[in-house]
Amino acid sequence: MGRKRLITDSYPVVKRREGPAGHSKGELAPELGEEPQPLSVDEAELELLRQFDLAWQYGPCTGITRLQRWHRAEQMGLEPPPEVRQPLASLSPVRYHLRLPAHYPRTSRHK
């Protein structure tokens, strides 16, 4: 699966050679090299679900499953995106239905 991406990955690396090959020395090079590669299908869906969680229009996201929140938004007439509904209907509940706090970047640690 690879290392968890941290917000510090987007910071410019100070003491680094950026050769054309990109992976000459150090562990950081392979991770930096991974950035532009497309995310796998699973990852893309998870990313979509996380964006749905953080959208403020549909109300608070903690304490209820994503499917419950999607249905609530639909009943209120907020027109939640149907592409979020698809993975929730088909995929395993444990992985996709609850917003797990560990996945989100720890912005509170930085100033």
Place this chain on the structure above:
Amino acid sequence: MFSEQAAQRAHTLLSPPSASNATFARVPVSTYNNSSQPFRLGERSFSRQYAHIYATRLLQMRPFLVSRAQQHWGDGVQIKKLCELQPGEKCCVVGTLFKAMPLQPSILREISEEHNLLPQPPRSKYIHPDDQLVLEDELQRIKLEGSIDASKLVTGTVLAVLGSVRDSGKFLVEDHCFAELAPQKPAPTLDTDRFVLLVSGLGLGGGGGESLLGTQLLVDVVTGQLGDEGEQCSAAHVSRVILAGNLLSHNTQSRDSINKAKYLTKKTQAASVEAVKMLDEILLQLSASVPVDVMPGEFDPTNYTLPQQPLHPCMFPLATAYSTLQLVTNPYQATIDGVRFLGTSGQNVSDIFRYSSMEDHLEILEWTLRIRHISPTAPDTLGCYPFYKNDPFIFLDCPHVYFCGNTPQFGSKIFRGPEDQRVLLVAVPDFSTTQTACLVNLRSLACQPISFSGFGAEDEDLGGLGLSP
């Protein structure tokens, strides 16, 4: 109306027994529909926070408030969210109100050592001239000042304010409006007089003999065992009885046995056990004769948070044999003969009384109807179940009769809404102190108090007879 009908018939009490006896059949209930389904809770989960109920409340109320704001201040009024406000620009904002009250009991302040506060004794009202109003919408909050009366409003009200943001960051309010009444289906026209009896605060287990006599008189009147043929004929027109909460007295809730040593309290029963047995006998007498709806109240053995769930039928082994006994939720909503009833046992109104300057319970009842919410203080100062899907306390349509129980005195009023809605507001008094019940006439939508009292051996009575020394 009730006693006028009774007076018209000939007196038959002191006549010799006759072979034929007059019998009066009770008016049948043609249609009854219990629509309290939104207040019924199935599986309960308390792992949620209360942010959901506030978010859904604002989401559901927003369209009503936007249309009212446009009606009041013209179609051209700009309705903005708090994040879009520009200083000095006049616009309208819809949001939930929060009232910061210094006197509000706060457990955190009490246990905090730096304040060194002693626990406050309970007061009847927690308002203070320094109360601050804050308006919150989905993302931000802003302090309100200007022509808005902070003493009348309570936390949790959703309203629309018209004004502009000052440079100080506060919002200067010029005018505000509530959601007003919901649409109402027209009341049906009935051909005969039918009455519904509303009683609340029976207060059994309170230890006083006075209220027991009053309760027994009430049961006898309704079951037709009291009075002459005239009264019995009128009593036959009572089609339903609604007991609106506080069937047990608050004395049954005393926790003295917790503080005493175990050997002293081993054989003692909770006070509510005896009281529930008395209640069962009274319900048995009532439900043998008339359909009864029993709502739980503040001191009854059911859950504390609103909406209170129905009392369990296992507590009433004698009375549940009759199908006329219905154990219902608090708040209670039903359609009786086409007339929509909605009411609570009074916890919502007494909580608003504590945090607002309004003195009259009937006025508070009218105010909850105007803001289109049964209990705006619900998660804040009144216990509430953490709903997430929708807020069931919002009025989706307007009732014909709106009542609340356990008020200090009887009050009733016809309230007219902006779209010709007509609502009968009834403040049902506490029976254990006032010995008064309410009779609602479904045909004319009028309400009449009916009092029961016995003559006690008091000094004033004897003085009147010239017998006292």
